[in-house]
Amino acid sequence: GYFTFPKGLTPKNLPVVINPHGGPWYRDYWGYNPEVQFLVNRGYAVLQMNFRGSIGYGRKFWELGFKEWGKKMQDDITDGVNWLIEQGIADPKRIGIYGGSYGGYATLAGLTFTPDLYACGVDYVGISNIFSWFSAIPPYWEPMREMFYEMVGNPETDKELLEAASPLFHVDKIKV
Numbered sequence: 409g410y411f412t413f414p415k416g417l418t419p420k421n422l423p424v425v426i427n428p429h430g431g432p433w434y435r436d437y438w439g440y441n442p443e444v445q446f447l448v449n450r451g452y453a454v455l456q457m458n459f460r461g462s463i464g465y466g467r468k469f470w471e472l473g474f475k476e477w478g479k480k481m482q483d484d485i486t487d488g489v490n491w492l493i494e495q496g497i498a499d500p501k502r503i504g505i506y507g508g509s510y511g512g513y514a515t516l517a518g519l520t521f522t523p524d525l526y527a528c529g530v531d532y533v534g535i536s537n538i539f540s541w542f543s544a545i546p547p548y549w550e551p552m553r554e555m556f557y558e559m560v561g562n563p564e565t566d567k568e569l570l571e572a573a574s575p576l577f578h579v580d581k582i583k584v
Contacts (some may be wrong), residue, residue: 409488410436411497412444413453422453423502424492426518426526428485430509432473433559435462452504455492459484459514474559475566477538478517478573485514486522501527508532516575523583537576539563 413419425447429436436456444454458465459481461473473481485505492498505518505526512534519529535541542563545553557563561570571577 409455409457410438411453411455411492412448413497414448414451417451419453419497421499422497423451424453424455424489424498424504426485426489426503426505427454427456428459428505428507428511428514429456429462430507430511431463432459432461432477432481432510432514433463433470434510435464453498455488457485457488475561475569477513477560478521478575482514482517482521485518486525489525504528504530506530507534509534513575517573519584520575520578520581523581526584528584536574538570538574540576 411419413422427444427447435458441456444456447454459473460469461476461481463470489498489503493500493503503526505515506529507513507515508531512531513536514534515529515531516534516536518526538560542553542556545556549556557566561573563570
C-alpha cells in the first residue's frame with residue numbers, strides 16, 4: 409500500500425483517511441492521485457491498501473481474495489489501520505474510511521464489521537447488499553456472471569457467506 413502524509417508534519421498522531429481502491433480486482437499505484445493530494449493538502453494522512461485480491465502481485469495474491477469480501481480482504485485493511493495506530497502514526501480517535509465501488513463496499517464493511525475503528529466513513533457507489541448487486545448486473549456483464557460467482561460467491565450456494573459479507577445485514581453494528 410501507500411501512505412501519504414502532509415508536508416511539514418511529523419507522521420505522529422495524525423488524522424488518517426483510509427482509501428481502499430475500487431475493483432476489487434484493481435490496485436493503487438505510486439503516482440499523482442488528486443483525491444489523496446486534496447486530503448493531504450488539508451492535513452489528513454492517507455493510507456491506500458493493496459489488500460489481497462488486488463492485481464499486480466501475481467495470480468496467487470489475486471486468488472487469495474476469492475470469496476473473502478468482508479473477511480480476509482477487509483482484515484488486510486484493518487491490519488494496516490491497526491499498524492498505524494500501534495506505531496503512533498494515526499490518532500485512533502481521528503480515523504476515517506472513504507472509497508467508491510469496491511472501496512465503498514470496504515468502507516461500509518469497515519463501519520459494520522469493525523465499528524470501533526472508524527470515526528467516520530464516506531461510501532460512494534459501494535455495494536451494500538451483494539445479492540442486490542448480482543440481481544442488478546447489467547447485460548454487458550452477463551458473460552462474467554459465473555466468474556463473479558467463483559470470485560465473490562454464488563447467491564444460491566453461498567447464501568450464508570454472502571449474507572455475512574453484505575453490510576446491509578449488519579447496519580445495527582454501525583456506531584458513527
